[in-house]
Amino acid sequence: MPYIQFLGAAGTVTGSKHLINTRADNSGKQGFQALVDCGLFQGQKEWRERNWQDTPVPAHEIDAVILTHAHMDHAGWIPRLVKEGFRGQVYATSATIDLCGILLPDSGHLQEEDAKFHNQKRSSRHKPALPLYTLLEAQQCLDRFRPVKMGEMMQLSPELAFRFVPAAHILGSSMAEVTLKTDGQTRRLLFTGDIGRVRNHQTAPGKVVHSGPAEGETAEVLVMESTYGNRRHPDTDPRPQLAELIRRAVERGGSVVVPAFAVERTQKFLFMLKELLESGQIPRVSVYCDSPMAIHAVEVFLKHTEDYSEETKALVARYGSPLEWDGFHFARTPEESKKINEIKFPVIIISSSGMVTGGRIQHHLMHRLPDPRNLVIFIGFQAPGTRGATIKSGAPMVKMFGEDVPIRAQVAAVEQFSDHADPPELLEWLRTFKNKPSVTYLVHGEPDASGALRDLMVKELGWNVQIAEWMQKVEVK
């Protein structure tokens, strides 16, 4: 009987990795083995250490990777899988591949920097500390990627076929519908990856993708994310709130620092700022986009118009490339980045990483957090244990570069930017299913979030819902 084994994103929101094996009959014959997603564990050490463990079946026996989208918690372990001996192909949409072309090498670079840091500080048990994979290894693994069109059926073996359908989460994101034909039976599995905001949602402005997650699905087994299982997004338009926050900070002579993921979230935020500036809702201040990846990401963003919402289409048609806008500056070199620290008049700085776990945002926050005139706005999810979560929690201090940095600046969070559906949206989407799956496994959630979503689905839909456990193997009946 085929089985699924949850190799990550079980009990946590990172490390998404689900192994499908089409045969587990102890006959000695090997089934076709595919990984749906192959993500990095991030956040606390207990999770990150799992990045160093081998897969439970040897990497060279895994035949294929089906990749739902480009976020590193879904794609960031691919270079390591290749390093461990994987020789198959990685199937993804063309936008996902373009985004991976930016994000994976950056991840390799960060792994090398981490190893260098630990060697200098002698703070690793391993001597010398090694990167999980290098920049070069990340670049080389891109050769294994194969583009798949949305909706195109891919037969990977006589037993296993799949197709991508829209997930509406980020550019290029998809859900994977997997069809297994074994023992004369056909079974349909749906892996959601991350699920975006539902169709025509009025309160998610800046949402790039238009159509919402694919509706009318059928599946015997549903493997579903639960990131926002216990939280609701505010249902107000964030633009007036955002304009008010920025206006006040500028009036008191402060600058605005926005930690944002360099790919997609930054581009969306730039378009929103442009709109607020052009309509006179915020004063004409300079905007600095300080992320080495942002320039390349702008190009990828502008190329993949197939996913755009009407609103995004209109904005891109009206304003063109952010790289050419007056008053918007893109810092390419570290020197240009450091120069931003010298600016004494109010500016808006957007930089990454979005959860302040590394990158240039650290310099900006270290420099601007101690001044009460300044404002920090979070526009993304802050995973527990990250510096971003500490700053957002109202803590008086945060540690950066080994120093205690006092937090005196105003700290605000705008939650409407989320690229994940919240519980009411998830229910709305699940109600479009043509059948009741015989079992749903919840993955990709903190325990409280998964638990709350399970209870809600049982109560509202009467479905059989279980919370996946790390390394748990479940038969596909």
Ligand SMILES: [Zn+2]
């Ligand atoms: Zn994601």
